[in-house]
Structures are given as structure tokens and as C-alpha cells.
Amino acid sequence: MALTFKGGMHIDDHKNTRRCKIEALPTPAYVSLPMSQHIGAHCVPCVKVGDQVYKGQVIGRVESGLGCPVHASVSGKVKEIKEANAANGMKIVHVVIENDGCNTLDPSIQPYPKRIQDITTEEIIEIVKNAGISGMGGATFPTYAKIQSALSKVQHLIINCAECEPYITANHRLLLENPAAIINGIKILMKALGLRHAEIAVEDNKLDAINKLEQCLAGSDIITVRVMKTKYPQGDERQLIYALKGIELPQGKLPADVGCVIFNAETCYAVFDAVAHGMPLIERTVTCDGDCIKTPKNVRVPLGTPYLDVINFCGGLRAQPKKIVNGGPMMGIAQWDITAPVTKGTSAILVFSEKNDLNYHLPAACIRCGRCVANCPMHLMPNYLAAFSQKNAYDEADANNVMSCVECGTCSYNCPGQVPIVQYIRKAKTYLTARKRAQQAALASSQKPPAAENKPAEKEKSPKPEMQKESKKPKEGDTNAGK
Numbered sequence: 001m002a003l004t005f006k007g008g009m010h011i012d013d014h015k016n017t018r019r020c021k022i023e024a025l026p027t028p029a030y031v032s033l034p035m036s037q038h039i040g041a042h043c044v045p046c047v048k049v050g051d052q053v054y055k056g057q058v059i060g061r062v063e064s065g066l067g068c069p070v071h072a073s074v075s076g077k078v079k080e081i082k083e084a085n086a087a088n089g090m091k092i093v094h095v096v097i098e099n100d101g102c103n104t105l106d107p108s109i110q111p112y113p114k115r116i117q118d119i120t121t122e123e124i125i126e127i128v129k130n131a132g133i134s135g136m137g138g139a140t141f142p143t144y145a146k147i148q149s150a151l152s153k154v155q156h157l158i159i160n161c162a163e164c165e166p167y168i169t170a171n172h173r174l175l176l177e178n179p180a181a182i183i184n185g186i187k188i189l190m191k192a193l194g195l196r197h198a199e200i201a202v203e204d205n206k207l208d209a210i211n212k213l214e215q216c217l218a219g220s221d222i223i224t225v226r227v228m229k230t231k232y233p234q235g236d237e238r239q240l241i242y243a244l245k246g247i248e249l250p251q252g253k254l255p256a257d258v259g260c261v262i263f264n265a266e267t268c269y270a271v272f273d274a275v276a277h278g279m280p281l282i283e284r285t286v287t288c289d290g291d292c293i294k295t296p297k298n299v300r301v302p303l304g305t306p307y308l309d310v311i312n313f314c315g316g317l318r319a320q321p322k323k324i325v326n327g328g329p330m331m332g333i334a335q336w337d338i339t340a341p342v343t344k345g346t347s348a349i350l351v352f353s354e355k356n357d358l359n360y361h362l363p364a365a366c367i368r369c370g371r372c373v374a375n376c377p378m379h380l381m382p383n384y385l386a387a388f389s390q391k392n393a394y395d396e397a398d399a400n401n402v403m404s405c406v407e408c409g410t411c412s413y414n415c416p417g418q419v420p421i422v423q424y425i426r427k428a429k430t431y432l433t434a435r436k437r438a439q440q441a442a443l444a445s446s447q448k449p450p451a452a453e454n455k456p457a458e459k460e461k462s463p464k465p466e467m468q469k470e471s472k473k474p475k476e477g478d479t480n481a482g483k
Ligand code: SF4
Pocket: 365, 366, 367, 368, 369, 370, 371, 372, 373, 382, 383, 411, 414, 415, 416, 417, 418, 419, 421
């Protein structure tokens, strides 16, 4: 029987591209590479305008702290270094490279000189770090740091192939078309973590991928395919751990705290590419779909490529777009710029017309149907949380565990009263997070040695919503991973 979790719901999957083979995008005229495509410190460009760069060359490095380097995804000249919007609305530095069309590889890109079975854990971590790999399911947590934090702590390696968000089929196609690379990536991660077993979790709406993996594994008991019930949000890490292990992850804890570590299928692919070929993370698979797209496709895209190039490769637009989404329709982020770049976390580009946009302009009214409570996978009371937030009653929202919300969107999707529940919940979480940071800063300032105390202690301010974006102490789980 297919494994599952409590709560959640079945939603129309709209997997229109499930039979669309991955096609390579012809090289774009230019790429615009944001200096932060991961959770952690931003990179600082190590190239300047006018420099010739080669495909795979490092163009941005993290000076200190958690983070991943950024590499050129094409060869060409650095045309511009400028501030521009990232997918989350923050202004960050982008390095723009004019493509020379030559695809000249950087000479540093070489297969690792040792056989995979002879590489040590430290070497794997170093390769993954230098390759700039971050979680590709949307969370973008640096993979090397996830491996490091799991060392000697976890017993269960889980590969997340649930891909439970509607429309997205990028992982599904990768499993069908490159199963060997993904399996080899899993073996490398097993070696790094010193584990003898791994599980690949796939929803039962991908039976062809399940069969393909089982064929490739040929009865191996080292890697097992686990069939999950198709239900949203099956790909959320907490739901996956519960479905597979029967363990409820307590609030504020990470999978490693209960002996589990979870990687996305495409991340495994990137790990294999880095170790076997020396190739850093410079491209990814993107599903381009939505009712405005003429010919929905799965496309292999160099990072930094403008969305518009991918959309044009899919035949262009056939209707006036109302909303462009980076990621899935449930947890993705709406964009306002059709020329925004594809980054390490872009699993999909979805373009919807007016008829697919919810009527949030109608007055919202809770009719106390209880659907949101029945379906919440975190067993929260979304209707109460939304009401508390609406009244700025943040302490009450906190007391009712608003911080446990994984922002899966199940409640809003299912609400007959069209209450924008998740938006209210985000407002409360933003306020509480900012207030906690302000309190911690005030405490740290009051504990400084006397010389430093000459300066007046920073007054606790009423936190602004933007503060949540300025993640100062990032940790795995800061985003709602799991697609
Ligand atoms: S689903 Fe909507 S209408 Fe029903 S209880 Fe929840 S908030 Fe109210």
C-alpha cells in the first residue's frame, strides 16, 4: 500500500508535461547570474566588467559563512555588474555575461582524479561545496553544509522524488531519462554519510519512473524505491519523514534531529555531475507550463537565462498573462518581471491568465466550514491563525503555533470563503520572526563588555515585514523545502 501522512489533500495535478522529454535550450544571448541563489551569505563577484569568462568558471565567491559559489553558465564577456531584483523581491548583485556562443569550458573543469569508491567524505564535501550545489527542490540550502550537519547523526537517507506540486514534472522526467546518474549521485551521498541504505520516495502518479528505477536497481537492497500516495504536500520534509518512518518532527527541529537527511533527485544528479565530471551547478531542468504557454515543455536551462527565453522556446504566449510564478502554484513566488533569471531554485516557470487567478478581490468571509483545519498537514487551526493575524493579535497566533506552519497553501486553496489564510499567516510569522531578532539583538547588545556599552543600546523597534528577508542566521529548514 502507498505510504502517506495525516491531513493534506488530493489536488488536480495538471502534470501536462509528464510525457515531454527534456529539451536543451539553445544558448541564450546573455545570462544574468544573481550573486545569491542559495540560503546563506551573498557572493561577491570575483570578475569585472570586460573580463572574458569561460563556462563553469567561478564568478562569485562567499567571503565568509554559509554559502555556495556562483559559476558562469556560458562563455563570453562580462557585460555588466548591477543590482536587480531576485525572485523573492530582494535587490541583489547580478553578473551579466554576454554569450559568445562558443561554450568554451573553463580548463579547471576536470573529472576528479580518483575513482568514486576511493574518494573520502571530506573530498566529497569539498567537491560539492566548490561546485556550488544547493538543494534544487526549492529550499536552496547548501548541500555541502547539509552533508556536514548530518555526519554521524543520521541513519536514514531519503531521496525526495514526490514532486507533489501541480504542473511540475522536471524531477519525474529526470528519473525517467537519467536514472543511472541519480542512482550514482545517491551512492556518492551514501558514501559521504557512511550509510549502507537509501530510500527513494516517489508518488504513485509516476509509475513509469518507479518501474524504471526498479529496473535499474535490479532488486538491490541498498537502495529501495518507496511508493508514496499522491497527496499534497507529500514532498514536505515533515510529511515525508512521517510517511516513511512514522516519526513526527517536533516544531523547530530538523530532519537530522530525528536521524533523517533528505535530498532532492536533481540535487543527486548535480552531485554525480560534480564528482564524475567536475561540472559545477550551471544548469537545471525547468518545467514551463500554465494556460498562457503555447507548448508546455521540460527544458534544460543554463542558470541566469531570462524566463522570456524559456517561454519563447515553448512557443511563446497564447494569452494575456495575469501571473508568472517561479516554482509551483502552491508554494511558488509570483514574479513581476518576465526577464527575471532562472536560478538554482527554479523548478518551474508557470504563466497563468486571468481565468486561473483566484478572486481575492471578492470580500473574504470565513463560513466556519472547518475544511482548512481538516486538511492542514501540520494539524493547525488555520482559520484561527488567520483571524488572529488579521487583528494583529500576534501573541495569540504564536500561542497557537503559527510558527509551525510550513506555508504549503493547502488551507487557502481549499477555502470556500476565499480567505487569504497563508498571506495572513505569513504576516504573523514575519512579525514574530522580526520581533524575536530584535529581542535577541537587544539582549546581545546589553551583554557587550563595558567599553562597547558606551554606545546606547539599540532600541527595540516595531519590526517591519522586510526584516524576514534579511536572514542573518540561516539554517537548514529556514524555507519550506519539499516539492
Ligand atoms: S476553510 Fe475558509 S471558510 Fe472554512 S473554516 Fe477555514 S477559513 Fe473558514
